[in-house]
Structures are given as C-alpha cells and as structure tokens.
Amino acid sequence: MAAIHTIFSSLLAAGDHVICSVAxxxxxxxxxxxxxxxxxxxxxxxxxxxxxxxxxxxxxxxKVVFIETPGNPTLCISDIEEISKIAHExxxxxxxxxxxxxxxxxxxxxxxxxxxxxxxxxxxNGHADVVAGIVVVKDEETYLHFRKTLNQTGxxxxxxxxxxxxxxxxxxxxxxxKHSQNAQKIAEYLEKHPLINDLKYPGLPSHPHYETGLxxxxxxxxxxxxxxxxxxxxxxxxxxxxxxxxxAVSLGGVETLIQHPASMTHFSMGKEARETAGITDxxxxxxxxxxxxxxxxxxxxxxxEKVKKANLTAVGV
Numbered sequence: 001m002a003a004i005h006t007i008f009s010s011l012l013a014a015g016d017h018v019i020c021s022v023a024x025x026x027x028x029x030x031x032x033x034x035x036x037x038x039x040x041x042x043x044x045x046x047x048x049x050x051x052x053x054x055x056x057x058x059x060x061x062x063k064v065v066f067i068e069t070p071g072n073p074t075l076c077i078s079d080i081e082e083i084s085k086i087a088h089e090x091x092x093x094x095x096x097x098x099x100x101x102x103x104x105x106x107x108x109x110x111x112x113x114x115x116x117x118x119x120x121x122x123x124x125n126g127h128a129d130v131v132a133g134i135v136v137v138k139d140e141e142t143y144l145h146f147r148k149t150l151n152q153t154g155x156x157x158x159x160x161x162x163x164x165x166x167x168x169x170x171x172x173x174x175x176x177x178k179h180s181q182n183a184q185k186i187a188e189y190l191e192k193h194p195l196i197n198d199l200k201y202p203g204l205p206s207h208p209h210y211e212t213g214l215x216x217x218x219x220x221x222x223x224x225x226x227x228x229x230x231x232x233x234x235x236x237x238x239x240x241x242x243x244x245x246x247x248a249v250s251l252g253g254v255e256t257l258i259q260h261p262a263s264m265t266h267f268s269m270g271k272e273a274r275e276t277a278g279i280t281d282x283x284x285x286x287x288x289x290x291x292x293x294x295x296x297x298x299x300x301x302x303x304x305e306k307v308k309k310a311n312l313t314a315v316g317v
Contacts, residue, residue, distance in 0.1 A: 001132030002155025003117050003126035004028055005035075007095055008064070008151040011115075011217050014040030016063040021048040021078060023071025023278070025097060025119075026265075031161040047210055048078040051128035055086050061088060068097035070213075073261060073285045074278055075100075075225045080216055084112030098251070104176040104227045106217040110136060120157075122252030123222070126167040126175050132157045132165060136245075141216040175254065175290055179222030182296065183288040187224050189297050195234075223251060224286040231281035235260035238284065244295055251287035256296055258286050260308070 008031070013016065020032060022045045024089045032043040046053040065087040065295040095115040096108035102123040108116050118124055118133035135150075137143050150156065157165075174209045180203070187201035199206070202213040203220030213220065228234045236262065239247055245258040249265050259265065262281045266274050271281070287295070 001027055001031065001133070002150075002153070003119075003135050004031060004097075006135055006146060006150045006153065007066075007087045007115060007117060007154060008032070008036055008041070009153060010146045011064050011095075012036065012041050012091055015061060016041050017059045018043045018060060018064045018066060019048075020045050020056055020066045021068050021071055022046060023074045024066070024068040025075050025099070027071050028066070028068070028097070047076075048083060049070045049212075051079050051082040051086055053112075054083050056085070058090050058092065062087075062092045064093050064095055066095045068099070069106075070100045070202060070214075070221070070223065072100070073225055073283065075202065075206070075207075075223055077213045077216075078200060079212050080108050080111040080113055084114075088112070100223055101217050101221050102172060102176055102252075103136075103217050104172050105221055107179070109136070111216055114138065115142075119252075120165050121250065123176065123179070124172060124252075125165045126171065126242065126252060126254055127164070127168055128248075128250060128253035128255065130161050130164045130168075132161050176219065176221070178290040179288055180219035182290065182293040183222045183224055183286075184220060184298060185293050186286070186288055186300070190224070190226055190300070193304060195229045195307055197229055198226040198252050198280075199224070201225075207303045216290075221233070222288045224288060226284055226286070227280060227282040228284055228304075228307060230264045230307060230310070232260075234286060234310070235282050236263050237307045237310050238303050239263070242299055243305040244291065244299040245286070245303075251285075253287070254290050256287065256289035256291060258284065 044057045046057050067078045087094045094286045095113040096113045097117050099119040099122050115138040118134050120134050184203045190196045191199050201224045245256045249259045261279050266279050
C-alpha cells in the first residue's frame with residue numbers, strides 16, 4: 001500500500017481524475033474511494049478488459065489509468081499495449097499492478113506502460129515472510145520525483161526485509177516456471193471436474209481473454225479462480241477438507257494457498273455487495289505452489305469428494 005500510495009501521491013493533485021480497473025486489489029479501491037477522494041481526486045472504475053471502456057471514461061482531467069492484469073480475484077486480463085496507446089493519446093500515465101505475473105512472466109514497460117507496481121510480498125519474495133512493495137519507473141527523472149514523495153510519506157522497506165526479497169529473487173525464474181507448470185495441470189484437472197464451474201486460468205483456451213494473455217505474458221502464472229458447486233457451504237467444506245493446500249489469504253509463495261472470499265476475506269461485505277463486485281458464494285482462489293503437482297491434485301480431489309458427499313446428504317440421497 002505504501003507503493004500504491006506513493007504512485008497516486010506522486011502523479012495526482014486535487015481536481016485530477018483516475019480510471020481504475022474494477023478487478024483490482026481491494027485496498028487500492030479503498031484508497032481511491034477514501035484518502036484520494038478526500039484530497040479531491042475523482043475515480044472512475046471500469047472493466048478494463050475492454051479497452052474501449054477506458055477510452056469512453058477518459059476526461060480532460062484524466063491523469064492516470066491504473067490497471068491490474070490479471071485482475072484480482074477474477075483473473076481477467078487487460079490489454080496493456082492497447083490501453084497504453086489510448087491513455088497516451090490523452091496525456092495520461094499508465095500504471096500496471098504486475099503482482100500476479102511478476103517481471104519473470106510479464107514486462108509492462110515494454111508494452112507501453114509508464115509505471116509498474118508489485119507487491120513484493122507475493123511472487124517476487126516467494127516465501128511468505130515479507131510485507132513490502134516496489135515501484136518501477138522508466139527514467140531517472142521520474143524516479144527522483146517518486147523518491148521525493150516516498151521520503152516525505154515514509155513508507156520505506158527495512159534492510160532485513162530487503163535482504164529477504166533479494167534472497168527470493170535468486171529463484172524467481174525457476175519458481176515462476178514451476179508455478180505455471182503446476183497451475184496448468186491443476187486447471188486442466190479442475191476444468192473437467194463435475195463440481196467445478198466458471199474456472200478461469202490464463203493458460204486455458206477457455207479463458208475469455210486467452211489471446212490477449214498470449215500477447216503479453218510468457219507463461220500463465222500460478223493463480224486459478226473457480227466456482228465450486230454448492231455455494232458458500234460447499235466453499236467452507238472445501239476449505240476445511242484440504243490437507244496439503246494451506247488455508248490462507250495471501251498468494252505467490254512456494255506453498256499452495258487456497259481461500260474462499262465469501263466466508264473469509266469478503267464475508268463482512270454481505271452477499272449483495274459481494275455479487276456486485278463479482279465475488280460469488282462459491283468462488284475459490286487458488287495460488288498454486290511448487291509442491292509435487294500429483295500430490296496437490298490428490299488433495300483437491302479428496303476435498304472435492306467431501307463436498308460431493310455433503311451435497312448428496314443434503315438432498316437425502
């Protein structure tokens with residue numbers, strides 16, 4: 001959040017306008033709707049998977065287009081190159097939250113973006129023991145401008161966490177390759193499972209933005225989103241039944257993490273608000289780790305079998 005706050009504070013002033021992806025890290029939305037709004041910054045949230053929505057939302061005072069791709073938690077994909085062209089026609093800067101792909105798989109600056117943000121907590125560190133962020137820019141002038149804001153707001157990483165991130169970076173390429181390989185196999189397994197609906201994974205041709213993904217990332221990454229049949233209760237059973245997958249809300253570590261937003265991170269929103277945000281009762285987000293993929297599939301299989309038995313019991317079979 002220090003990185004995201006630094007970006008907005010550096011690029012925006014009272015009276016400016018931001019276009020932001022609807023599918024984005026939740027606290028990004030909150031920051032724009034609270035702190036930045038209080039200081040006179042207006043935000044329009046749009047579905048950036050259609051670049052024309054960005055064009056339609058641009059105003060004379062639009063200064064920043066902020067996209068997260070793939071988006072959280074729906075794994076929708078936005079076309080960085082096309083959005084950058086549209087934004088630059090109107091002298092707006094493009095910021096990309098590249099957390100889900102990491103620089104090992106996706107390089108937004110090469111696709112026309114102006115600024116990249118990563119949560120170092122996730123894949124870049126890779127070991128679930130750091131909380132940090134990073135801002136990546138194109139040139140020295142922009143760096144100095146951002147650095148001044150960062151120094152004044154004080155959101156700086158400490159030396160030991162920096163050391164841990166450097167440790168993680170040494171294995172980033174290997175880890176991202178394994179995350180992607182494992183996730184591909186698990187996604188292919190889940191796509192055929194009778195209890196799984198609306199599965200989204202960038203490596204599957206069934207993903208609605210599959211072709212866009214092929215243009216801008218070198219591998220599909222380690223995140224899978226799916227719907228388990230049976231709604232919120234089925235989601236709870238699945239969470240309580242996994243043994244190898246770790247029940248936790250983060251992502252990007254060497255271990256596989258699984259979470260059910262409707263009963264965990266987004267429970268307090270209420271059903272109606274969740275559905276408006278595209279978070280259905282059965283939605284599950286899986287951050288695939290680097291364990292043996294057959295073990296992971298076996299764990300998901302036995303947990304889904306318990307969901308199936310619970311559903312059968314519920315209808316008296």
